[in-house]
Amino acid sequence: MSATVLQARANLTLPVEADSITPDRIDGLQQVAVGNLPILYGREWAPLGDLFAVSGDGRADLVLEGDLTHVKRIGQGMTRGTIAIHGNAGLHLGSQMRGGEITVDSNVGGWAGAHMAGGRLRIYGDAGPMLGSAYPGERRGMTGGVILVEGSAAARVGERMRRGLIAVGGSTGDFPGARMIAGSLFVFGQLGPRAGAGMKRGSIVSLGSLASGVLPTFQYSCRFAPGFLQLYLRYLLRWGMPVTPAHLQGQYQRYTGDINTLGKGEILIYDQH
């Protein structure tokens, strides 16, 4: 597949803000023009070419190589095309993205997919805190799209999520799905403590273990095999998430809450017995 390749020239330790690195901006540009895109390095603007070697054919599909731990805001607000990152990526990866796909080989920093409205974000390593969440003061975080993490996710996954799907293959930090308004969060490893604190609606599905019991403001409702889960789990299985036959056939305990907010959210816990 043809693509535009950006290879980090050196180990970037000072913060770089690469919100100009999106398929929308780069599509159709000549290599020179790509190299001239402005990129914030510390407090100064630099041409992208100073920090990245540009090769490839200027297509809307981007490949990024090198250690991008300090490169922030890659793919911010993108609406189409793909970005493949071979290495780590910094904060705010794919924040506010509305379409297209980002894949990352390794780990990503905090706020990946924050305020995401569409598209897909696939992370093969671990995700930092506030994955698919909201920035301070905002009423709602993620409003659409899909986030798939093979590794684990840190604290506060999907905070104030309004719509969309997040699946974490490993475990999560605390407060997964806090203040969720709607949407779905699947966790295959250990579900962090205080899941769904302040949630109004939406579903948090635990397919592995629990770090602690549910909050006192969640009430046990029943044990059952929810039909809609099959659809989601088969979808996730297709994307390589660790769904087992037992998950598909098993029973789930349902807790509803948070009764302090609206009480129409649910936590579904796969019953291993």
Next chain:
Amino acid sequence: MLGILNGRVYDPANGVDGQVQDIWVQDGRIVAADQVPNREAAEIFDAAGLVVMPGGVDIHSHIAGSKVNAGRRMCPEDHRADTGAQNGVTRSGGGHSVPTTFATGYHYLEMGYTTVMEAAMPPLLARHTHEEMNDVPLLDKGAYTLMGNNRFLLGCLGHRQKAKARDFAAWLLEASRGYAIKIVNPGGVENWKAGKRETDLDDPVLGWDATPREIILALADISTELGLPHGPHLHVNRLGQAGNASTTIRTIEALDGRRTHLAHLQFASYGGGGRHPLRSAAAEVAAAVNANHNVTADIGQVVFGPTTTMTADGPLEHTLHQLSGSKWLNNDVEEETGGGVVPMNHARRNTVSALQWCIGMELFLSLEDPWRTFLTTDHPNGGPFTAYPEIIHCLMDREFRSQMLSSLPDKAQSRCGLAGLQREYSLQEIVIITRAGTARALGLANKGHLGVGADADIAVYAPQLNWSMMFRRARLVVKGGRVVVRDGQVVAVCPGHTLCVTPGWDEGILPSLREHFEQHYTVGFDNYAVQDDYVPYCEVIRCK
């Protein structure tokens, strides 16, 4: 020395209505042409084909102080997308409905405003207001000192000590470096602190032998006795509640000739209530204002979009929080007042917001005397002050207004009388409601006009296809004789003045004041009054 030549001048205070004239400026003042000794040396701005008028004077806006800053702090989402970079001349900053201090100054100046009054200053927090105002560049500004729920004052009124109340009010104006007496929901905030949610004009103030009516009349009399240039500035009881027009009208009647300014009248002109839906009572309220020449009013027009509401009327913000479910900040200030902040979206498709928009427009068009009718949005309650150009457009262009009206929910259209109002404001009338009239109501003899001796605060606009385009960015703004805006951009900065009054008071009140502070305040009496350091560019406006 500066000459603005050949412009069409609108200076209603001096009877100039669009005649082509030259304006000459020297040492920060407007001078007669024949007083300019050396015209060749003057900087000349050719205003041929342009419109020249005095700099705008905003009579009611929340731009600085504790609750404004609380609004900024609570709502980072308000600023994220709305920013301006520093450029060597200007400082960076931004914010949609609660801009940073610097951005506030720049945005006002870019629109041709040169004087703005901060509408509510809690005396205990006055230093904060002044610190912020000192970081609002360019604008001249003053602040209204909150008194309508002050316990020392309530004590004086309860004991029928009118002279003591007057001396206290004068002392508090000086101690807080205020410009006018502000009354917000008189007695109502004090009642709320005691657990009573709603207070009407003749309800008792719990724990005190006084009613809101008595507070208002006393402070109106005090304003007159002290010869204050403005005021009192009154936010009536039951503001924002359905059916409050009756309270407003009774308040106007109660004033019985006493000079008073009614703040953001739109929020006080609601019919309905109880089991009846909200409807406009603008016609009734306007009739009362029209018939009482002692009363001036600003509108508090609502504009559509997200904003941040903030007022010293604590109970009102609590009600808004309960209705909207939005986050709520409250700050009760000991012995003096309250305060609250709630973000709000005035959505076009929301019947209440749409009706509020209609009621404001209806008031603008029903109030007959532009010298007593002023343009405000009660920034940022009705919407940000940056929406003024759009409001002017609605007032001057009947067709544009009716297009707006027809886009609103039917229920809003049918519960007001806006559709039947055909009036269009003339440009001269716009100058009155944004400058000449406000300056007069504020008692600012040197502002709001372009006569000889006036402060050289001048705005020049280029006529545009539509009025909102014209008023959005001034071609030239002169502040205190200096060119500070060119082509809608701030090109130079300097500090503005802080407008204060010093009405004088009898030292006989000091012992009882000191005792009151020792018993009730957490700040010592000797550390209370605002020091000179906080008003480095103080301009004292004389009391009559």
Next chain:
Amino acid sequence: MTRTVEHVVCPTCGCLCDDLVVEVDGTRVTQARRACPNGRTFFKSYDPTPRLPRVHGREVEWNEAIAEAARMLTQARSPLIYGLSSTATEAQRCAVELADRLGAILDTTSSLCHGPAVLAMQSVGLPGCTLGEIRSNADLVIFWGCNPAVSHPRHFARYSLPPANRRSRVAVVVDVRPTATSDIADLFLQVEPGSDLEILTALRALVHARPLSARAIGGVPLANWEDLAGRMKSCRMGVVFAGVGLTMSQGRDLNLGELFSLVAELNDCTRFAAMPMRGHGNVAGADQVLTWQSGYPFAVNYGRGFPRYGPGEFSAVDVLAHGEADAALIIASDPLAHLPSSSAVHLREIPVVAIDPRESLTTRIAQVVLPTACYGLDAAGTYYRMDGVPIRLRPVISSARPTDEQALQQLLDSVVRVSAGAVPTC
């Protein structure tokens, strides 16, 4: 010769007690009457002797130090300005302008202590009041995760539990261990560490009479929480003082958000307020100044020429831990002593300018040290109390050193000159 100065304001903590009587002998404070032990130490230990600035450990003239500091900051690609909680708003205003002109990252100690309270307020709001409302009207005072008996010793007498009406109010302490504050409380609820959120959500449910099945929460029987919820609903005016026990424990801003939501809901049936128990003298002022100038209270990045807000990204502790600063200006703070070692270590590797009246761990490693006067002792300035009440500090001794404001103004002028483009003013 001894002089006495009255109505002196103590800038040590967020209480800003303004009734001190200070005696001065020459240039030293000999007595600070009415001050708490913290304040007495602050006043009596201060030595206002003039000191020369240092560059790389060498004493130099003031201008040389300013020039070197300006050079270090302008050469940096990602400079950090940090501290500001123990300096006056006049200096804070200069510091923010400096950050603006430089394009620096600016953060205050708020991000370490009560930043989570700000985030919570941005999430759900904050019903509050000034301390005088509490002194006059409160009949239920709850101290949650704070120990003012030690951190704010005069808080009880002046604000929260004044002796005159101590008997008409109930003092409750919620903490993970007994403290000097719990010793004087009418009710002490000792809870398991890290259980604040569970307790607060439970209290919210109990206040609304929603059913809970748990028998104990946070290691305390449910009946005790039912009792507390009942007291909260039936009091005339209640207040919760929130300490770093809440902000620094797991959940941080979510704990505070739960608390502020609880307090907001209590206002449907009575009058209730919450107040973060802020520590440093003027950390509240730093919040205010940053907010009115940038729109944001802390963790602000000016790198793009305009302010952006990034708690967790532009907070000093994160910037330093990730090595994302290449020079630092530290004002009136000692991050080397207070920051976690993962962050402090980076400070040792980059050029540091320190502006401080006193020597500290940070001034010892700084390349440039600018010794300034101390607000409240030999400089006048504005501090904001924990409840946002601004107070003017009265200097008690005459100053022989420049103020932070003067140092920063010189630095600002110098930086603007270095980066060319003089600022036109009229």
